[in-house]
Amino acid sequence: MQTWLIQALVLLAVAIFLYAAWRYQKDKTERGPSFGGFTGHLSEVTRDLTAAARANKIDPVTGRENELDRIVHILMRRTKNNPLLLGEAGVGKTAVVEGLALRIARDSVPQALKNKSVLALDINALVSETKYRGDLEQRLQKITRELEERAKEVILFIDEIHLISQMGGAEGSLNVSDVLKPSLARGDVQMIGATTWREFDKYIKPDEAFARRLQPVLIDEPTPARALEILRSLRSVYENFHGVKITDDALKAAVQEADEKIDYRYLPDSAIDLIDEASAKVAIEGEYKHHVALGAVHAAAKIGKEKVTRKDIRAVIDQWVLHGSEDKARDARHK
Missing domain, CATH: 1.10.8.60 (Helicase, Ruva Protein; domain 3)
Incomplete structure (x- = not known):
């Protein structure tokens, strides 16, 4: 009788362990992968450049000290603290943002930026599985809420930012940039954008409410x-x-x-x-x-x-x- 009871208890313990492992994996899958400590919708569509910098997974950035200083100055502003990097393709706009992540990883920034993480938005991941009208806007609203909750921790980097001005807006639904405007206006979300002059003039400049939230930073071709x-x-x-x-x-x-x-x-x-x-x-x-x-x-x-x-x-x-x-x-x- 005692042997049977011990075997039953062992089987019960194994079953509990397997169930707990299954629940953990299920919850982890539902939350999405974590990058640099971020979970939820935010982790599914971004890459933590600051965590990558700390892990030595970002190439060195040099020759852009003036541009980086200007970006830091804008980020430290009370209002309109969202830099917009303007330059032709290939001049190194993304590298400049990676340079900022490297500075943060090395604590070579003002105190207010030392605990920030630069999260690069993956636009392809953002629009994936958004088949129906309004899906994209709803997804971005959830991400925006997460950004607002971690406002003092996150700087969102959107490469090819003009693309979000082209998304949504069909059949009366919100334009994707419209979802971001209130948070940018209140200062609840801080962002760095990057695009070319041509795309800026065509897509962002006509949207005055969106353009006003951004501070242009010229990224010239280096000599x-x-x-x-x-x-x-x-x-x-x-x-x-x-x-x-x-x-x-x-x-x-x-x-x-x-x-x-x-x-x-x-x-x-x-x-x-x-x-x-x-x-x-x-x-x-x-x-x-x-x-x-x-x-x-x-x-x-x-x-x-x-x-x-x-x-x-x-x-x-x-x-x-x-x-x-x-x-x-x-x-x-x-x-």
Whole structure:
């Protein structure tokens, strides 16, 4: 009898444990994944850049000290404390916001910002599963309420902010930007936006009530000298990723070639992409070069890293220019 009772108690304990584990997993799924301690609807549609900075998952940001100082000044204002970064695609608007997250992670900001988290909104996640009229507005209202509850903890970053001015508004429903306006006006939600001048003029400027809540910050294309400084700060990141050695001459060539030959893109993004692709090319060629017939890597491959030189940069830029010429020829044929 005692043996039977012990077995029953053991089975009951196992059942309770399994049920508790199931409930925990179910509740966790319903809450959504946590990023940097945030849960609920907010965690489902944002990425915590400050947590990423503390985990060393954000690349170094340099050459944007003046712009970062201006953003901090605006964030510290009593009213209209929502910076709007304006600049062409590729000039580094998102990198500037990541630079702010790095400053916060290092406590290199005023006291009022030290406990803030910069949350980057994923617009694709925001609009997913919003099939019916009003679904998107309701979802954003829930997120806005969460932001208001954590007003002293969160700065919301919306890249391509003009997109929210294009969402909703069908058949009498609220425009998505209309959901944010009251919270921005009261100062219950603090936000950083980013867009291009063209999109600003087309979508945000006509909405005067929304535009008034934002303080423009111009993010210009960096000069070649500053772009070179940015590339030097990122050199170790790409060297470690690709397992190569990037020469200073290659960095200079990347800036020069991108500035002179890639007129449809902007520094520093174009030069960074050149370095990235040239490094990948050199790493692959080095692997093939040191590969012997038996499939083993030669010992020489382990002694020193392959070098990325000006020649490699030019080889990549030649491919880019050729591809651009083919695109133009194809477009001309279809006109």
